[in-house]
């Protein structure tokens with residue numbers, strides 16, 4: 102069977118230029134991703150976890166078609182992704198709602214872009230607003246609802262135009278712990294109801310193990326897939342608290358074991374990067390160069 106998403110030997114480097122007044126200097130390119138290979142099945146909930154700066158968002162941007170790989174390719178249903186399309190819905194950490202539109206109008210937006218008629222648009226939007234638990238809040242503006250509710254609107258908006266795949270980039274990272282946990286189990290309920298293929302990016306180990314059917318652990322930059330771990334829970338939404346179950350604790354530990362050296366390395370990279378910037382600024386000041 103063809104994978105829903107197939108990431109094949111994907112590399113991504115960024116060209117870096119230093120601004121020296123009217124001159125530009127090419128620096129060593131940053132290699133963000135190196136030989137990423139991953140297959141995601143139809144209807145699967147795949148979580149990608151990795152340390153800060155390992156290239157998670159870069160990978161998601163490639164999946165969304167917002168940028169192109171330096172080499173390799175990503176296939177959706179066997180066809181190469183060449184740009185953004187309504188076959189992929191995206192939910193970012195920042196809510197990205199239109200502040201001047203109500204919940205209903207925000208959810209209707211993608212449907213408008215897809216050319217769905219006014220009546221049908223309203224019907225579908227109301228259905229998804231209901232699905233994400235926001236019935237009664239249709240006419241509220243983003244500033245009138247909480248962060249968790251805004252993220253529910255963002256999820257409803259992405260699902261309403263019926264994408265093949267839902268891409269989620271740390272969607273709950275800005276929320277308080279309690280709201281985050283509520284939305285995690287809500288997301289599982291929505292996933293079960295819609296049977297969408299989900300690729301969810303996080304740096305939270307507990308979040309990864311709770312949500313994912315499989316968890317792909319990334320290395321520090323340049324990001325590679327270190328290991329893909331199966332999370333074999335039948336149902337994550339059972340009454341008992343899954344997070345304190347011995348199997349859950351064991352899997353969380355396994356992911357942490359894979360991740361801890363990567364986190365240390367990522368922190369070292371961060372320090373080296375800031376020291377480098379500091380040294381550059383110092384020498385530029387000495388030489389009287391205005392740097393950008």
Ligand SMILES: Nc1ncnc2c1ncn2[C@@H]1O[C@H](COP(=O)(O)OP(=O)(O)OP(=O)(O)O)[C@@H](O)[C@H]1O
Nearest residue numbers: 115131133152153154155156157158159160304322
């Ligand atoms: N447009 C760009 N130009 C240059 N470098 C970039 C660009 N985008 C990302 N990078 C670099 O690529 C690396 C990976 O960045 P990315 O944002 O994908 O990491 P991440 O894993 O999502 O990080 P975080 O968890 O902190 O959000 C980082 O070193 C980043 O500085």
